[in-house]
Amino acid sequence: MYIPPAFAERDVAKLHAFMATYGFATIVSNGPEGLVATHVPVLLERDRGPYGTLVAHLARANPHGQALDDAEVLAIFHGPHGYVSPSWYATHPAVPTWNYAVVHAYGRARLVHDEIRLRDIVADLTAKYESGRARPWTVDGLPEQFMHGMLKAIVGVEIEITRLEGKLKLSQNRSAVDRRNVIAALRQSDNAADRALADYMAQHAAPPPEA
Numbered sequence: 001m002y003i004p005p006a007f008a009e010r011d012v013a014k015l016h017a018f019m020a021t022y023g024f025a026t027i028v029s030n031g032p033e034g035l036v037a038t039h040v041p042v043l044l045e046r047d048r049g050p051y052g053t054l055v056a057h058l059a060r061a062n063p064h065g066q067a068l069d070d071a072e073v074l075a076i077f078h079g080p081h082g083y084v085s086p087s088w089y090a091t092h093p094a095v096p097t098w099n100y101a102v103v104h105a106y107g108r109a110r111l112v113h114d115e116i117r118l119r120d121i122v123a124d125l126t127a128k129y130e131s132g133r134a135r136p137w138t139v140d141g142l143p144e145q146f147m148h149g150m151l152k153a154i155v156g157v158e159i160e161i162t163r164l165e166g167k168l169k170l171s172q173n174r175s176a177v178d179r180r181n182v183i184a185a186l187r188q189s190d191n192a193a194d195r196a197l198a199d200y201m202a203q204h205a206a207p208p209p210e211a
Contacts, residue, residue: 001102001104001165001167003165003166003167004173006172006173007167007168007169007170007172007173008166008167009103009166009167009168010166011166012051012164014166015103015164015166016044016046016052018077018079018101018103018166019042019044019054019077019103019105020044021079022077022078022079022103023041023042023043023044023077023128024039024040024041024042024078025039025040025041025042025054025056025075025076025077025105026038026039026075026076026078027039027040027042027056027064027068027073027074027075027076027109027157027159028073028074028075028076029064029067029068029071029072029073029074029109030071030072031067031071032067033067036063036064036067037064038058038062038064040056040057040058041056041125041129042054042055042056042075042077043055043056043121043124043125043128048160049160049161049162050161050162051105051107051161051162051163051164052161053107053158053159053160053161054075054105054107054157054158054159054161055121055124055156055157055158055159056121056125056156056157057112057118057121057122057125057154057155057156057157058154058155058157059153059154059155060152060153060154060155061153065111065155065157066111066155068109068111068157069109069110069111070108070109070110071108071109072106072107072108072109073106073107073108073109073159074104074105074106075104075105075106075107075159076102076103076104076105077102077103077104077105078100078101078102079100079101079102079103079200080100080101080193080196080197080199080200081098081099081100081101081193081197082098082099082100082186082189082191082193082194082197083096083098083194084096084097084098084099084171084182084186085185088178088181088182088184088185089174089178089181089182090175090177090178090181091174091175091177091178098169099169099170099171099182099197099201100167100169101166101167101168101169101170101200101204102166102167103164103165103166103167104164104165104166105159105161105163105164106161106162106163106164106165107159107160107161107162107163108159108160108162109157109158109159110157110158110159111155111156111157112155112156112157112158113155113156114156115148115151115152117156118151118154118155118156119139119147119151121156122139122150122151122154123138123139126138126139168204168205170200170201170204170205171201171205172205175207176207176208176210177207179201179205179206179207180207180210182198182201183198183201183202184198186198186201187199
């Protein structure tokens with residue numbers, strides 16, 4: 001990934017926090033039939049390996065699953081993003097751009113077929129996304145025969161991360177006035193995604209306070 005120095009994020013703890021927050025990832029690999037991508041929720045086990053290990057599951061009917069075994073893969077995590085108009089800048093001339101935050105995690109995948117481990121993967125993913133609900137749903141109440149059938153229909157994937165890249169392109173190359181203007185304009189948008197980008201910029205690329 002092309003990362004100008006102004007946009008680089010190298011802190012592993014911050015990259016892990018990003019991946020945990022924006023956990024719906026795109027897993028890409030290259031096989032005999034070319035590039036293949038699958039979009040899945042992913043768990044990060046931070047203490048397994050130097051950069052952590054990603055855990056997910058795919059439908060067993062998905063051909064990508066079998067192609068992943070022992071394959072080099074790239075998992076892409078997408079954060080807030082949106083269009084930035086040059087009309088918001090105080091400094092001219094200027095051109096349009098797109099602000100965004102992404103993390104790329106590289107590693108080698110291995111498949112998980114063991115039913116006990118698959119059950120743990122499903123339970124852990126469910127617990128993550130049910131957390132915070134007044135009445136969290138769990139897999140514990142499912143009939144055993146039904147659960148067994150569901151587990152037979154999936155395959156687990158574990159990816160020990162060997163390299164992490166983070167890019168936060170949040171107008172850090174612009175003046176403090178321009179950054180304040182971008183955040184203000186995004187906050188006034190009717191688009192919820194723009195407002196989310198404004199909040200992310202204010203948190204991770206806030207301009208210095210005005211004198």
